[in-house]
Amino acid sequence: MIEIDHIHKSYGETKALDDVTFDIEEGSFMCVFGPPGAGRTTLLKIIAGVERPDAGKVFCDQEDITEKPPRERGVAMVFQNFALYPHFNVYKNIASPLLVQKLPKEQIDARVRRVASFLGIEPLLTRGVERLSGGERQRVAIGRALVREPKILLLDEPLANLDAKGRMSMRTELKKIQAKLGKHIVYTTSDPLEVFALADRVCVMEKGKVKQLGTPEEVYKGPIDMTTAVRFGYPAMNTVKCRVLKKGDGLTLESEDFTLDITPLQKILKPFLSMDLIMGLRPEHIKLVDTKEKTDGALSGKIFGYEVLGSDTIAYVSVGNTLIQVFVPFIYEPKINADVRLSFDLDDLYFFDSKTEKPIR
Amino acid sequence: MKLGVGFVLKLLVKVVFIVFFFGPIVLCAINSLRPHWAIVTNSLNFVPTIENYMSLMATGLEQFAFGRYFINSAIIAGGATVFGTVVSLPAAYALSRLKVANLGVFFLSFRFLPITTVLLPIFILWQFLGLVDTYQGMILLYMIIVVPYTVWMMQIYFNEIPDEIFQAAQIDGYSNLEILFRIMLPACLPGFLVTVWISFLFCWNEFFLALVLSGTSAETAPVACSFFLGTLGIGHRWGELSAAGILMSIPLFIFIAFTQKYFVKALSFGLVK
Amino acid sequence: MRFKFSRDYFYVLPALVIILVIGLFPLCFSIYATFVDYSLVPPRPITFVGGKNYVDILTGPFLRALGITVSMVAACLALEIAFGFIGALLFTGTSKIETAVRTLISGPILLSSVVVGMLWKYLYFPVIGPVTLFLKFLGVPENPPIDTARTDTALISIIIADVWQWTPLVLLIFLSGILAIPKELLEAAEIDGMPSLSRLRYIIIPNMGGVLTIVLLLRGTMLFTEFDKIFILTKGGPGVHTMNIVYKSYEASFGGIYSISDAATWSIFVLIIINIFVLASAKMLARGLRRR
Numbered sequence: 001m002i003e004i005d006h007i008h009k010s011y012g013e014t015k016a017l018d019d020v021t022f023d024i025e026e027g028s029f030m031c032v033f034g035p036p037g038a039g040r041t042t043l044l045k046i047i048a049g050v051e052r053p054d055a056g057k058v059f060c061d062q063e064d065i066t067e068k069p070p071r072e073r074g075v076a077m078v079f080q081n082f083a084l085y086p087h088f089n090v091y092k093n094i095a096s097p098l099l100v101q102k103l104p105k106e107q108i109d110a111r112v113r114r115v116a117s118f119l120g121i122e123p124l125l126t127r128g129v130e131r132l133s134g135g136e137r138q139r140v141a142i143g144r145a146l147v148r149e150p151k152i153l154l155l156d157e158p159l160a161n162l163d164a165k166g167r168m169s170m171r172t173e174l175k176k177i178q179a180k181l182g183k184h185i186v187y188t189t190s191d192p193l194e195v196f197a198l199a200d201r202v203c204v205m206e207k208g209k210v211k212q213l214g215t216p217e218e219v220y221k222g223p224i225d226m227t228t229a230v231r232f233g234y235p236a237m238n239t240v241k242c243r244v245l246k247k248g249d250g251l252t253l254e255s256e257d258f259t260l261d262i263t264p265l266q267k268i269l270k271p272f273l274s275m276d277l278i279m280g281l282r283p284e285h286i287k288l289v290d291t292k293e294k295t296d297g298a299l300s301g302k303i304f305g306y307e308v309l310g311s312d313t314i315a316y317v318s319v320g321n322t323l324i325q326v327f328v329p330f331i332y333e334p335k336i337n338a339d340v341r342l343s344f345d346l347d348d349l350y351f352f353d354s355k356t357e358k359p360i361r
Numbered sequence: 362m363k364l365g366v367g368f369v370l371k372l373l374v375k376v377v378f379i380v381f382f383f384g385p386i387v388l389c390a391i392n393s394l395r396p397h398w399a400i401v402t403n404s405l406n407f408v409p410t411i412e413n414y415m416s417l418m419a420t421g422l423e424q425f426a427f428g429r430y431f432i433n434s435a436i437i438a439g440g441a442t443v444f445g446t447v448v449s450l451p452a453a454y455a456l457s458r459l460k461v462a463n464l465g466v467f468f469l470s471f472r473f474l475p476i477t478t479v480l481l482p483i484f485i486l487w488q489f490l491g492l493v494d495t496y497q498g499m500i501l502l503y504m505i506i507v508v509p510y511t512v513w514m515m516q517i518y519f520n521e522i523p524d525e526i527f528q529a530a531q532i533d534g535y536s537n538l539e540i541l542f543r544i545m546l547p548a549c550l551p552g553f554l555v556t557v558w559i560s561f562l563f564c565w566n567e568f569f570l571a572l573v574l575s576g577t578s579a580e581t582a583p584v585a586c587s588f589f590l591g592t593l594g595i596g597h598r599w600g601e602l603s604a605a606g607i608l609m610s611i612p613l614f615i616f617i618a619f620t621q622k623y624f625v626k627a628l629s630f631g632l633v634k
Numbered sequence: 635m636r637f638k639f640s641r642d643y644f645y646v647l648p649a650l651v652i653i654l655v656i657g658l659f660p661l662c663f664s665i666y667a668t669f670v671d672y673s674l675v676p677p678r679p680i681t682f683v684g685g686k687n688y689v690d691i692l693t694g695p696f697l698r699a700l701g702i703t704v705s706m707v708a709a710c711l712a713l714e715i716a717f718g719f720i721g722a723l724l725f726t727g728t729s730k731i732e733t734a735v736r737t738l739i740s741g742p743i744l745l746s747s748v749v750v751g752m753l754w755k756y757l758y759f760p761v762i763g764p765v766t767l768f769l770k771f772l773g774v775p776e777n778p779p780i781d782t783a784r785t786d787t788a789l790i791s792i793i794i795a796d797v798w799q800w801t802p803l804v805l806l807i808f809l810s811g812i813l814a815i816p817k818e819l820l821e822a823a824e825i826d827g828m829p830s831l832s833r834l835r836y837i838i839i840p841n842m843g844g845v846l847t848i849v850l851l852l853r854g855t856m857l858f859t860e861f862d863k864i865f866i867l868t869k870g871g872p873g874v875h876t877m878n879i880v881y882k883s884y885e886a887s888f889g890g891i892y893s894i895s896d897a898a899t900w901s902i903f904v905l906i907i908i909n910i911f912v913l914a915s916a917k918m919l920a921r922g923l924r925r926r
Contacts, residue, residue: 050528071534083525087547100534144533375724375735382739382802385753388764392756403762445652452649459642464650471657473908475859477883477901481894482660482667505656508649537645566746568862573888583748587866599756606749613744 001026002047002152002184007056009042016042017053018208024184024201031199031216032188035231039208040188041080044154047186048077060152071100074151078158082141084129090116091125094143115147118177135166146177155187159194171197192232196220204228226357229280229350235314238281238324241354244269253279257320258299264346272351272360280350283327288315289343299324299342303334317342392603400599413604427605430585433496434609437571437581438564440500445507446557452508453515454541458527465516471509476570479505484574494579502570507560514556518549565612582609667898675892687899695874695882696903703878703907706793707857713797715849718804719842722812723834725805736809740802747799751866754795758782782867788876795863800856804849811845812838847919851912858908879904 002024009017017039024030032040045051047058049070057066065073076097084093091112092099098108116122119139124132132140138158145153158174159167175197189195195202195216202219204212212224223229230237242255250263251270262269289298301319313332317324317340326342334340351360392400393414399407417427452468455461483502484493492498522545530540546553568583575581586605671683725736742750757765758780769779780787780794815838823833861880864870870877870885877885883900886893 045528048528048532050531070528070532075532077529077532079525079529081523081525083523083529085526085529085544085548087550097533100539144529371724374720378721378724379735379739382742382798385757385798386741388757389753401762403767448648448652451645455642455645459645460640461642461646464646468649468653471653473855473912474657474661475880475901475904475908477859477861477880477897478664478905479657479660480901481887481897482663483656485663485894486660502656504652508652509657512649537642562744566748568746568748568865569884572865583746583862586746586748586752602752602756606745606752609749610745 001061002186003057003059004043004047005057005059007043007046007053007058009039009046009051009053015208017046020056020205020208020210022203022210022213024186026183028200029185029187029198031195031202032186032205033190033192033195033202033219033232034188034205035190037207038205040205041156043205044077044156044186044188047152048075048154049073075154076145076148076150076152077154078138078141078145078156080157080160082137082161084137084140084144086129089126089128090121090132090140093129093140094125094147096144097148111147112143115143118146119143119173133166134162135170138162138166138170150183152184152186155185157188157190159189159191174198190231192234195232204232223350223359225359226278226280226352229352229359233282233284235283235325235327237350238283239352240279240281240322240324242277242279243274244272244277246273255279255322257322260299262346262349265349269351269360276354277360278352278354278357280352281324281344281348282350283314283325285344285348286324286326287343288326288328288332289341298344301340301342303336303338303340305336306332306334308333315340389603389606392599393607395600395603397598397600413600414608417601417604417608427582427585427601427608430580430582431608433575433579434565434582436496437499437503437579438561440496441503441507441564442557442561444500445504445560446511448504449508449511450515450541450546451538452512453519454537454545456512456516457519458540458545459537465513468509468512468516471505472513474505474509476506480570480573487574494575496579499571499575499579499581502574503564503567506563506567510563511556511560515549515553518552518556519545522548562613565609664898664901667895668902670895672894672898673892673896674894683895687895691896691899691903698874699877699879699882699900700907702789702876703858703880706789706796706860706878707854709793710796710800710857711850711853713793714801714804714853715846717797717801718849719808721801721805722808723838726809726812736806740806742799742801743803745799747862748866750795750799751863754791754798754863755782755867758791783872785872785875788868788872792860792863792867792876795867796857796860799863800853804853807845807849807852808842811842815841843919847915850915850919854911854915855908858911859904879907 004020004022004024007017007020008015020039020043032043034040042051046053049065049068053066057064059065060073085096088096094115095108095112098111112125113122116125119142121136121139121143124136124140129137129140138161142155142158145155159170162170171194187194187198199216202212202214202216203210204219204224206227211228212219214222219228219232223232226239230239240255242253244262245252245254247261250261251266253260253262299319301317301324304316304318304323306313306315308331311329311331313328313330315326315328315332315334317326319342324342352358353360394409394411395407396410396412398404456463456465456468487493487498487502490498492501526544526548527540530544535544566583567581568587571581571584572587575584582605586602586609668687669682669684671678671681671687721739725732725739727733745753754765757763760766760777760781766779770777776784776787780791782788782791819837820833823837828836858878859880860878861884864876864878864881865884868876870881870889879900881889883897883904885891886896886900891897
């Protein structure tokens with residue numbers, strides 16, 4: 001188990017890591033999620049040992065490794081820009097950590113070839129690094145990390161420098177080899193889809209601080225604040241300013257462009273009458289239905305635009321002046337300005353305090 | 362291709378350039394193959410001969426014995442370059458990647474140090490140590506040329522290598538020296554080779570220091586050349602002079618064969634940063 | 635700046651030691667020598683004289699030597715920059731032939747200054763020197779037209795030799811500056827119909843600031859310490875007509891006077907002048923760049 005204990009790190013004026021504390025259990029896949037500048041790379045480098053924290057400690061299996069040089073930590077790292085040795089060919093790049101240990105040649109050869117075939121890059125072994133594509137280089141970098149069967153495997157946004165196609169295929173690859181990757185895995189990303197696909201646990205970071213720890217489900221359903229809720233979803237969650245008002249026996253939600261009867265949520269929202277709130281609704285929770293159907297939570301609007309992505313579509317629906325994104329799981333090419341009806345489950349709504357951005361439920 | 366006035370003018374100027382800069386070198390080469398009488402009478406009616414070179418090649422204590430000087434130059438320039446570079450590489454590595462104070466500027470300031478300021482004190486010191494007119498003395502002396510330049514240049518080249526490669530090497534488990542020689546140096550090999558060649562060039566062509574600090578045993582080629590000008594009561598030996606000049610330039614022509622692009626970059630680089 | 639002593643310092647140690655022993659220590663000794671009277675001929679004990687050496691030289695031969703130094707540096711820089719820039723504009727091509735031609739004209743850079751000196755001594759030589767013959771052909775009356783031993787042409791002979799030796803380097807540096815200008819800038823101007831002279835004036839020249847600094851610093855410092863060619867071509871003569879400050883330092887040591895304190899004082903002057911020059915050039919160009 002890896003324990004990160006109150007780590008602080010500053011670069012000049014900027015505080016990159018501010019009292020970061022969490023654990024990584026053996027055999028688990030931990031994702032560090034956050035926007036650029038959150039301190040993810042710095043955190044990885046401190047775990048790897050190529051940077052030292054200003055304060056705090058790192059423990060691995062009860063042992064304090066904060067002051068240990070990288071090579072004594074049993075750690076391997078895959079860098080965002082691959083960091084392959086330019087003057088080594090693919091074989092030597094992958095074999096590099098083994099060459100340092102001066103293992104017998106046959107052993108090195110066997111391990112390199114095993115890893116290479118596992119990653120599907122065996123035919124590239126004799127090539128120089130410059131002539132590889134982004135995806136190929138990424139595999140070589142992963143190969144170099146895997147070949148030493150490390151105790152701790154660190155991956156810093158490994159898919160960020162790949163094109164959309166490369167990213168999708170690598171995501172599936174990583175899932176396949178997840179089990180074989182090592183004892184502790186720490187993976188940084190700003191893409192929530194990767195977190196869902198790969199992680200057992202996620203650590204949400206922003207501006208050097210840990211905001212939330214939990215399983216991907218937990219963060220998805222119960223985000224610690226609105227920013228996290230919006231970021232942790234693709235496409236980003238829709239947010240609408242609103243107020244909850246009494247109407248007769250029930251409750252309505254009133255926003256600039258529409259009203260919604262939310263009487264079933266009375267019990268939860270009653271204490272927040274007349275307060276300024278922000279309602280959140282994830283695009284994937286909305287269904288486009290026939291304009292004639294009457295459903296529980298429903299809004300009427302017009303198609304403003306749409307974007308076909310592979311086999312899904314993101315539809316932009318304007319409800320008055322508010323633009324709502326809807327995730328449609330098939331190819332959908334509607335007429336612009338056509339009338340549509342958005343249907344969703346009231347239980348899927350999120351509510352946040354307008355000032356603090358903290359969730360109400 | 363327009364054959365306007367502009368084009369002809371440009372062509373003319375280009376020809377002038379070529380004749381002016383390359384002509385004398387050609388002349389030198391020709392003269393090295395001209396017998397003495399032909400040069401002195403400015404006659405073009407001669408059979409190319411290698412007698413000038415032969416006369417130079419005597420390595421005994423006869424008049425010219427240029428061969429000996431040539432060897433001296435090779436040993437001294439080569440030695441200073443090798444030892445100077447060996448000493449400079451770890452320093453450049455440390456300044457670039459390790460946690461040492463920023464001495465880079467300190468090293469650079471000595472690049473602009475005029476040789477005259479250290480000449481005399483070193484002469485006195487060398488006399489005291491018995492190093493005047495010795496190979497060791499000259500090699501040690503020339504290191505003050507090689508080291509500041511090499512440390513500064515290599516530090517720049519090392520800085521250009523992305524941090525992550527250095528960090529990946531640390532994670533892979535290489536020791537500092539292994540990183541220096543197996544990762545960093547190969548990654549900037551062209552720049553390194555040019556730096557070495559330029560160091561060698563400076564030492565090989567150096568005259569002033571050698572004049573003062575070498576006597577009869579460790580004399581270098583440039584100093585020997587100055588002997589061809591009328592001393593020894595022989596009158597100017599243009600033929601031998603030209604041959605000597607050509608011989609002295611051989612290592613440099615080899616260098617030109619490699620690269621022109623890297624050369625300028627290396628010489629002027631230190632100042633851009 | 636706190637010094638955390640780590641094993642890492644051992645890497646810098648050898649290089650540092652060399653610099654201290656062969657660079658810093660002699661420098662300090664030189665400075666010390668300027669404040670004493672230290673002469674080898676006739677050998678006499680070292681006595682402290684304060685600033686006498688400086689005063690003696692400043693009120694004596696200094697101005698003359700300074701004048702010679704400055705005129706040589708200024709003339710060489712001006713000519714090398716002018717010809718180097720023109721040459722860079724002419725020889726811009728990247729084809730194999732153009733590269734080969736550039737290699738040919740770069741020859742002079744690689745020669746030892748001594749070889750260059752010898753070469754030009756031959757070229758200037760009366761009766762048989764090609765330059766002599768060429769100039770006589772053009773009708774120049776004197777005989778020989780450029781005499782390294784005549785007061786009015788001695789300095790010129792050195793300047794020409796230096797221009798020959800180093801213009802190719804200046805050319806290559808300017809060339810790298812020109813090639814660094816994004817091609818699209820020039821292409822766009824050409825398409826817009828801008829004549830080449832205007833392109834030169836408004837696009838190329840304003841971008842030459844950086845390389846100009848390099849040229850000034852590099853060549854400037856080399857020129858202030860020029861010795862070899864003077865030694866070969868004129869030996870400082872006729873009289874003291876081509877003795878720059880560095881040569882004076884040589885003269886004061888092994889050139890006949892054998893006074894270490896005099897030589898040291900001259901060399902300190904060189905050091906001071908070079909520092910002034912470097913600072914002035916850097917400042918001037920920084921200001922020029924800032925104004926943009």
